[in-house]
Amino acid sequence: MRARLPEPAPIPEAPAGVPLDGLLDSASPLVIRNLASDWPAVTAAKRGGRAAIGYLRGFASDATPATATIAPPEADGRVFYDATLRGFTFHREQVPARVALDTLAQHLEDDAAPMIYLGATTLETFFPGFARDNGVDFSGRSPLASIWIGNRTRIPAHHDLPDNLACVVAGRRRFTLFPPDQIDNLYIGPLDVTPAGQPVSLVDPDAPDLARYPKFETAWAHAQVAELGPGDAVLIPSMWWHAIDALDSFNVLVNYWWRRSPDWMDAPLGALMAGLLAIRQLPAHERAHWKRMFDHYVFNADDATAAHIPEAARGVLAPFDEAGASNLRRHLRDRLMR
Numbered sequence: 202m203r204a205r206l207p208e209p210a211p212i213p214e215a216p217a218g219v220p221l222d223g224l225l226d227s228a229s230p231l232v233i234r235n236l237a238s239d240w241p242a243v244t245a246a247k248r249g250g251r252a253a254i255g256y257l258r259g260f261a262s263d264a265t266p267a268t269a270t271i272a273p274p275e276a277d278g279r280v281f282y283d284a285t286l287r288g289f290t291f292h293r294e295q296v297p298a299r300v301a302l303d304t305l306a307q308h309l310e311d312d313a314a315p316m317i318y319l320g321a322t323t324l325e326t327f328f329p330g331f332a333r334d335n336g337v338d339f340s341g342r343s344p345l346a347s348i349w350i351g352n353r354t355r356i357p358a359h360h361d362l363p364d365n366l367a368c369v370v371a372g373r374r375r376f377t378l379f380p381p382d383q384i385d386n387l388y389i390g391p392l393d394v395t396p397a398g399q400p401v402s403l404v405d406p407d408a409p410d411l412a413r414y415p416k417f418e419t420a421w422a423h424a425q426v427a428e429l430g431p432g433d434a435v436l437i438p439s440m441w442w443h444a445i446d447a448l449d450s451f452n453v454l455v456n457y458w459w460r461r462s463p464d465w466m467d468a469p470l471g472a473l474m475a476g477l478l479a480i481r482q483l484p485a486h487e488r489a490h491w492k493r494m495f496d497h498y499v500f501n502a503d504d505a506t507a508a509h510i511p512e513a514a515r516g517v518l519a520p521f522d523e524a525g526a527s528n529l530r531r532h533l534r535d536r537l538m539r
Contacts, residue, residue: 206409209424212378212435222340224436225366226461230378230425231436237368238432240335242453246371246431250309250451253371254302257350257453260328263297267327270351270397272316278447279355279405280318280396286403287394291316298327305352309450318351320397324455337366337457344457351452358387358402358444362468363458365437369429372452376435377406378425379442386420387442392474406444465523467530475537 214232215224224231237243245256270280272291281290296304301319308314324332324346332346344366358379367376379387387402395401404410404417411418428448429435437443439461447454460466480491498506498518507518517529 206418206421209377209421209426212376212425212427215436221338225339225342225364227436228438230438230441232427232429233434233436235432236337236434237335237370237455240368240370240432242331242335242370243432246453250371250449251306253451253453254306257328257331258299258302260331261298261302262327262329263299265326266295267298267301267319267322269294269296269301270316270318270320274313274315276316277355278316278353279357280316280320281357281401282390282396282403286391289396291396298322301350305350305451308352311450314352314450316352316354318349318354320349320351321347322350324348335370335455337368339457339459342459344459346455346457349452349454349456351447352450354445354447354452355405355407356445357396358404358406358442359397359399360440360442361399361437361458362439362470363460364439365456365458366434367437367454367456368434369431370453370455371431372447372449373428373430374452374454375426375428375446375448376437377444377446378437379420380423381440381442383420383423383442386416388414388417392470392477402442402444407446463523465526466521467526 212230212232214234217234221233221236224233242253242256246253270291270293272278272280276290279290282288283290298319301317305317308317319327322328328348331348336346345363358377360381388404389400390403392400404414404420406421406424409417409421427435480488483491507515510518512519517525519525521529
């Protein structure tokens with residue numbers, strides 16, 4: 202039973218005039234209208250897809266081929282699995298950025314165009330100089346800037362570890378967000394085989410199969426949605442699930458990723474994978490013991506956790522710095538290689 206669910210609540214909008222620096226630490230999503238409206242790239246995009254392509258073409262570097270995700274028209278732009286959940290409905294090709302732009306230009310008026318998508322393309326590598334005239338003041342933060350270029354695409358709900366500021370440059374995009382605590386209701390697919398590196402929801406939010414995925418209706422009740430046009434931006438905090446639909450025949454997004462933790466910290470997904478290996482299949486009473494261990498040493502840890510141990514003897518229970526993290530990483534590597 203594929204259902205049409207009621208429209209979810211809108212993503213809250215930031216009040217006009219609030220400085221960006223006062224918004225970036227928000228733990229909840231925010232739409233920021235017209236944040237990038239003065240970018241020359243946005244001005245070009247408002248004249249149409251060909252003008253936007255021409256503007257980007259002036260910066261494109263073909264020194265390194267870009268990765269293009271390509272799917273036939275019958276995929277309906279959805280970047281997703283095939284029926285086995287071990288393969289995909291798309292393939293990837295290495296192409297020069299200018300070739301990708303020219304191909305997209307050829308299909309601007311084609312209602313049955315194949316999906317063509319340059320995703321997570323490092324801005325400075327593939328479009329050097331673009332950021333000089335099109336950028337955001339991050340007040341001391343040093344985010345990673347990426348550009349996403351394509352025609353009509355539908356990206357399944359997934360989450361990212363960094364905070365994310367996504368700026369729409371060309372075309373319209375619809376963002377559908379779910380709080381992190383909705384993981385139980387989103388029916389997440391395989392962790393080890395993913396369309397683009399992050400686990401994704403198996404539910405199509407445009408046509409959810411509630412007979413197969415009944416708990417998705419609860420997730421939808423907690424969803425937030427916004428449609429953004431050129432110049433608009435959305436702040437997606439760490440770990441919020443987000444599905445993104447690019448709605449026009451040519452779409453460009455520039456996004457910025459940054460973490461609120463030191464660069465030397467590892468990605469938590471590695472700890473989850475190690476937990477699957479070491480803990481998940483223990484007897485239930487042993488898993489309960491390890492849950493208490495994690496609560497004690499990780500989730501509820503504070504200054505009292507190791508206060509009874511002399512400071513010089515606390516080892517991995519002491520606060521980490523880069524050198525300490527490097528030592529622990531070597532220790533973990535040795536244990537995993539046994």
